[in-house]
Amino acid sequence: MLRITHVSASCVLLSLLAWTTAIEAQETFADAPNETAKMQAMAARIDALVQARLDREKASAAPLATDGEFIRRAYLDLVGNIPTVAQTRAYLDNDAPDKREQLIAQLLKSPAYxxxxxxxxxxxxxxxxxxxxxxxxxxxxxxxxxxxxxxxxxxxxxxxxxxxxxxxxxxxxxxxxxxxxxxxxxxxxxxxxxxxxxxxxxxxxxxxxxxxxxxxxxxxxxxxxxxxxxxxxxxxxxxxxxxxxxxxxxxxxxxxxxxxxxxxxxxxxxxxxxxxxxxxxxxxxxVSRDNPYMPRRAVNWAWAHMMGRGIVHPADDMSPQNLPSHPELLNELTDYFIRSGFDLRLLLQTIAITDTYARSSEAVSDSEAPPELFARMAVKSLTPEQLYDAFLKVGLLKNDVPLMQQDGLRNQFVARLRTASKDRTFFDTGMPQALAVMNGPPVSTATSPETSGLLKALSAPFLTDEQRLNVLFLAAYSRPPNPDELKRYQEFLQQAEPDQQSAALGDVLWVLANSAEFMLNH
Structure with a gap:
């Protein structure tokens, strides 16, 4: 083996290794017509391997998530925040058969990614x-x-x-x-x-x-x-x-x-x-191609980030004694990652366009499949940072507060909401976290008629209660209210005095923002 004895020569070797890997990746992928076709083929392969394991276990997969569920999930996973009402409406009104793929590609080009x-x-x-x-x-x-x-x-x-x-x-x-x-x-x-x-x-x-x-x-x-x-x-x-x-x-x-x-x-x-x-x-x-650990760890992290748990779980414990739930999937996805030139964005995009990622989080039967089968999407809690930013987004809060003060408020909120577990599917929140959400900023600011940009916009006299409620639900949940919800909240608004309509809308928004549906990524 070539012996290199100078630091500068070692740096050259590092660059040479990366360049050689890129050339090999391009040569290996030369058979596929284009990157999109390769990505779609790998996504289909992921779905096939997950379904094969479900069939062996005689377990049923959940149906695909609704459009509202999917856009909210994709936004939280790829750009870290919930979509706006306008973004949600545009997606719900889009009839294109490949709109999921369009959305994922759009999010990955966003500066928020x-x-x-x-x-x-x-x-x-x-x-x-x-x-x-x-x-x-x-x-x-x-x-x-x-x-x-x-x-x-x-x-x-x-x-x-x-x-x-x-x-x-x-x-x-x-x-x-x-x-x-x-x-x-x-x-x-x-x-x-x-x-x-x-x-x-x-x-x-x-x-x-x-x-x-x-x-x-x-x-x-x-x-x-x-x-x-x-x-x-x-x-x-x-x-x-x-x-x-x-x-x-x-x-x-x-x-x-x-x-x-x-x-x-x-x-x-x-x-x-x-x-x-x-x-x-x-x-x-x-970073050498024959390293058995580094690319597998990256792939397992990407899968855990999108799916809530790794193919090997926990995602940072890939000991030979801790076996993957889908060995063939991990091997093929790792090979795909290497051949793509270690393209992390492409890896996340490939996982995001699968039906496996797009499944509903709801259980389909009383005998629920174990989570390692990925029969349905795992329910993940929002990180404290995501929750803070979601409150700002749902309230359309203006950033009139100086930047340093904004950071201070955000850091204070994050510190109060932080929990010991790094597993987002494990919920160990308690009374301090609940009180921080219920009573503290930014929740109170986002749901107050005096400070909430959303509530101020909904005070327009030409809007009906149904239209106002529709906007609130789209802002918080990325979906319109169901008939029962619409009836219940309409009755609540009708009971309010004329000069208390804005306050009543604020109460509705407060209820939505403090719900599990708002604080969970599902």
Missing amino acids: PTHLANTWRALVLEPSDDPQRLQNEQGLQRWLRGKFSENVRYDRLVEEFLTATQGSDGPGYFYASQDLKPEMLASETSRIFLGLQLECAQCHDHPFDRWKQHDFWGLAAFFAQLERPANDNIVGLGRFDIVDRNMGEVTIPETDEVVPPAFPGSSANYASFGGTRRQQLAIWM
Whole structure:
């Protein structure tokens, strides 16, 4: 194998590997007529594999979701917020047979898509914090991620750049600083994030239930053993987190003097043959086509993001002992991802146009199929950030508040609504969260006739109660009210005094905004 001994040469090799992978991907996809046909063929294959498992289990799939359910779901999953009334009406009135595909393509071109993905990945990479300084420092990583997703940078290149970051306020430097540059912490987190491996249990002893040994953990940690902050680094308060790769520094097994050399987990590849700094050596192995973990973890994350749970569950525990529910699906989707040139946006788009993703979340029988069969869409709670933004959207609130104050209000709301679980299908909210939604801003602001732009617009005298209720339901639920709902709320509005009509509409909006249907992605 070619031996490269200079850092600059190692960077060249990283670029060469990515370029070679792109050429191979193009050659492999040359048989398909175009990208759309390839995507549609893969989507059909996904549906076939999921249905085959349902047939084997003698389980019934749920019917397709209604148009209102689908547009709301797609908006929340791909751009992080609910659609407007106008957007919902346009979709409901669209009779095109491929309108689902049109919607998904439109959302993925929206500037809100990279912003939402950056929010999602920042939460994946960093532990949540309520500290104002930490929240400010996280914005550098947020901007960096948004830039990469906006450009649709190849996923393998994103991983490589993340692992080899050295300096700058806009980048992953804060991730390294948040882990105090400790090799064991960086090994644990990077293996979880990018490989889907939970190696931390092997830190103090061999893993009791998995293949990983103590030397596997510390061999990975050794790739981060030569990092330090610059000696003259006195600008931490300005949000810069520069990193220097030294040519010295080792790790030892705890409570021993045994030095552990760098080693790739589950691989016998010789790290030294790659050349460059240790982190560059790790990056070369991480993004190589024969890495068995990185692309599968990315595919499993994308599936979990769209479907509520991974093909391997939990999505960041892809141990050989934790078997996938659909092995063939995971293998074929991973191969598709690699051959597409590690195109994360295309991967999300492919999953989003499947019938599997478009299924209703309602149970179809008393003997409900287990969630790992994906017979129906999982019900997911909105993240605190999504819920805050949905309140702003449903109330058509003007952003007259200064930006810094907006961020403060948002951060305060998010902190109160944050829960311990990262599983969006697990609901562990309690009284503090309920009170924050029922009584605090932005809910009160969104449902007050004095501040809600939506309620002010509905005060026009030429509108009927039925038209007003129709708008409220479209704004909150992306669907019109059913006959029973329409009758019940019409009667409520008719009981209000003439000068209390706006307040009564605000009460209706408050009820809708505090309902499970509003606060869940279904």
